[in-house]
Amino acid sequence: MTARQITDGLQQEREAALIAAILDGEREKFHDLIRPYERQVYLTALALVKNETEAEDIAQEAILRAYRKLASFRGDAKFSTWLIAITLNEARTRLREEKRAQFDSLDDRSTTTGDYTPAALTDWREIPSEALERQEIRTLMKQAVEELPDAFRQVVVLRDIEELSVNETAEALGISIALVKVRLHRARLLLQKRLAPLLRIELKTKRKKNGILGRLPWF
């Protein structure tokens, strides 16, 4: 058994005990049950709607729904997977209500075409995470994810940002594991292609302004 499986097992036991207590009347324990997933629920909503206020609203609604439907949660899936599925449903319902479905289908079409050739730049390979202290770098990264076609963005958010496994991502989105892998691959190359040249320019500009960055070994 791997360390991850042991941690997951302990977490599932803890959650099962919390759920039993909540259903037994200790309702306030729902705060503890949900706390580790607040960020994940918000990001999942944001992956679909791309609007921060709306994503927060969906996150709240999804979490309230999870509370109301808690008795129907069966322990055969992970609580997090169940919660993500509720969030995705909530977000999709919202999109349908706003009649934005036609945009989704346009985006879907773009997942089968397009150029998935990476940017072949050999003069940068790694940007240290300290670069994220800078607002403009964070904005570039965020925009690149937001501008991915819907189907790609959902997979990247669940797998690479929320760090679900490929299987969990497939289960949450109701698609095959093979499709998750294909979309993930294309999305990652698109991100690399988009970000590599931009970050290079951004960091070169910074180097001219700031001698310290210019002396960093990764540049």
Add this chain to the structure above:
Amino acid sequence: MVLNCRHVWGHISDYIEGTLDPAVLADVERHLATCEICSAVLDSTRNVIILIADDRVFELPVDYSKRLHARLDFVLANEAPEPVDRGS
């Protein structure tokens, strides 16, 4: 099998996931050892994946958690979870 760059790009994501078939993995690694472009593509793709997962890129709205728990407080005080609908 000797792979060209385009073949290797097709395996980048699975290489990062660690799910490549051992025979393909050996071919990819042989190519990466001698191709500066592909090894740079691999490194930068991996780097991009690490960076976008950083909590600082997608920040939660200010007081998101506070608003969520305040709303929960109200609902928890007034509603019990719904009983299971087992169908009939």
